[in-house]
Structures are given as structure tokens and as C-alpha cells.
Amino acid sequence: MELLYSDASPFARAVRIVIRQLQLNNVKETVSHPFNNEPILLHANPLGKVPCLIIDDQQALMDSEVICDYLDQHWGKGQLYQSIKHTWPLHRYFTLTKGVLELAVAFQQEKLRKEQHCQSGFWLERMQQGVQRSLNELAQTLKLLPDTQTIAHVFLGCCCDYLSFRHAELQWQQSFPALAKWFDSQCCGEEWLATKPGVH
Ligand SMILES: N[C@@H](CCC(=O)N[C@@H](CS)C(=O)NCC(=O)O)C(=O)O
Structure with missing residues (x-):
């Protein structure tokens, strides 16, 4: 493959x-x-x-x-998806995490449109607010994540690190310290280091 x-x-x-x-x-x-x-x-x-x-x-x-x-x-x-498919609050958590990623990628694309002189302040603000609101919920409901690794853990880690990579000015770690602590403790293995964006 x-x-x-x-x-x-x-x-x-x-x-x-x-x-x-x-x-x-x-x-x-x-x-x-x-x-x-x-x-x-x-x-x-x-x-x-x-x-x-x-x-x-x-x-x-x-x-x-x-x-x-x-x-x-x-x-x-099937271990990564099993609990997601059987637990609706966790499924929602996963969907919200993917949604933040989609917003964060679109937010980055809108930032790049500055070079083409067609950046929209309306969309920049709307996407940033969506990211902030959703991160707030993700941080407050972290306890929904089970102890065993799921696909929601993977996407949440990718989401946190992408925000640091592309949207450092948001300083999400300062606004959501519990989430920052979770990220530091969970996303430090070899697979995270080997795939870190902008490093290799
Ligand atoms: N829902 C898709 C999103 C994939 C996606 O948006 N990929 C971006 C890179 S982060 C891309 O290829 N963008 C190119 C484009 O939109 O033309 C997924 O989960 O894989």
C-alpha cells in the first residue's frame, strides 16, 4: 500500500x-x-x-x-474505533475534534489569501471563534476520553499540534492548560516525534 x-x-x-x-x-x-x-x-x-x-x-x-x-x-x-462506534458522547467528541481540524485548516488557507489581497476578515474571525469555542468544550470534557487509546486521542493530538504549528498566535496552551497538560503527557512518543510538521 x-x-x-x-x-x-x-x-x-x-x-x-x-x-x-x-x-x-x-x-x-x-x-x-x-x-x-x-x-x-x-x-x-x-x-x-x-x-x-x-x-x-x-x-x-x-x-x-x-x-x-x-x-x-x-x-x-478494530480497537481504535470500537469505543467510538459504541459511545455517542465519545463519538461526538471525535466529530468535534475533526471539526476543529477542518476549521483550523480553512483558517490557515484564509490567512494565505492575504498574498492575493482577498482575505476575508469575516471568515478569519468566524473560524477563529469556532476553534476557540470548540477547544473550550474539548478541554472541559477531556474526561470523555477512555484510558485506552482511540482514534479520538490521535486526532486530538494532531489538532493541538497543528494549532501550535499554524496558529501559534492563538496561544491555546495558555487558554486551555488542562488540554496542554494532556497533550504533553500523551503525545510524546516516537510516532509523534517522527511525524511532527515542519521538522523533517
Ligand atoms: N476530510 C479530509 C480532509 C483532507 C484535507 O482537507 N486535506 C488538505 C490538506 S490538510 C488538502 O489536501 N487540501 C487540498 C485542497 O483542499 O485542495 C480528511 O479527513 O482527510
Whole structure:
């Protein structure tokens, strides 16, 4: 299998962390920046987005949640998704975390539009407020995360680190110290260091 990814993508990072946590050695990781529109990516995923997992000549999966679920079902005995699929508050927590990631990526894209002189103050503020409100809830309901590792843990860690990477000015650690403490204690393993954006 081949995973097309970009270093900065937090969605791709979640997949790369799952690959390491499941100790898979049958996935080749290939950088394909989505804005380069490489034929291999566009052929595998017409959306032109990473991550994309090419399974074989006939099949490719897009979307980080779906790819992680596929890997977990085939090589992880379903342990990363089991509690999410059976516990609605945890499922909600996971969905909110993914939503923050989507907002944070869109927020970054809006920041980049400054160079094209078409940045929208309305959208910048709306996305920032959405991130702040949602992080507040994620921080206050951290206890919903079970002790055993789930896909929600992986996405929350990717979310926290992406905010530090792209939106350092938000200083989320100062506003949400419990979340910062959780991140420091949970997301320090080899799989996190090896996939940290902007380092390799
Ligand atoms: N819902 C998708 C989102 C993937 C996504 O938005 N990827 C971004 C990089 S972080 C991308 O490829 N953007 C290129 C584009 O929007 O054209 C997932 O979970 O994989």
C-alpha cells in the first residue's frame, strides 16, 4: 500500500500516527503536496486532497477517518474505533475534534489569501471563534476520553499540534492548560516525534 501525504497536513499525520501505532510495515509513505496536482494523487483521489491510501491498482481510499478505520479493521482488530462506534458522547467528541481540524485548516488557507489581497476578515474571525469555542468544550470534557487509546486521542493530538504549528498566535496552551497538560503527557512518543510538521 502507498500513502500519499503532505508533511503539514494534520489529517495525513493522523493516518501516519495510526500506521506507526499499529506497527504496519506494508505502507510506503510518499509526499505529494496537493497543490502540485500530481497525476498519482489526482488519479487516486479526484478531490485532489491528502491523505490518500492507494491499496492496489484498482482501489484507493480518501479521507483520514476512513483510511484509519480501514487500517484499524484490517490490522488493528478494530480497537481504535470500537469505543467510538459504541459511545455517542465519545463519538461526538471525535466529530468535534475533526471539526476543529477542518476549521483550523480553512483558517490557515484564509490567512494565505492575504498574498492575493482577498482575505476575508469575516471568515478569519468566524473560524477563529469556532476553534476557540470548540477547544473550550474539548478541554472541559477531556474526561470523555477512555484510558485506552482511540482514534479520538490521535486526532486530538494532531489538532493541538497543528494549532501550535499554524496558529501559534492563538496561544491555546495558555487558554486551555488542562488540554496542554494532556497533550504533553500523551503525545510524546516516537510516532509523534517522527511525524511532527515542519521538522523533517
Ligand atoms: N476530510 C479530509 C480532509 C483532507 C484535507 O482537507 N486535506 C488538505 C490538506 S490538510 C488538502 O489536501 N487540501 C487540498 C485542497 O483542499 O485542495 C480528511 O479527513 O482527510
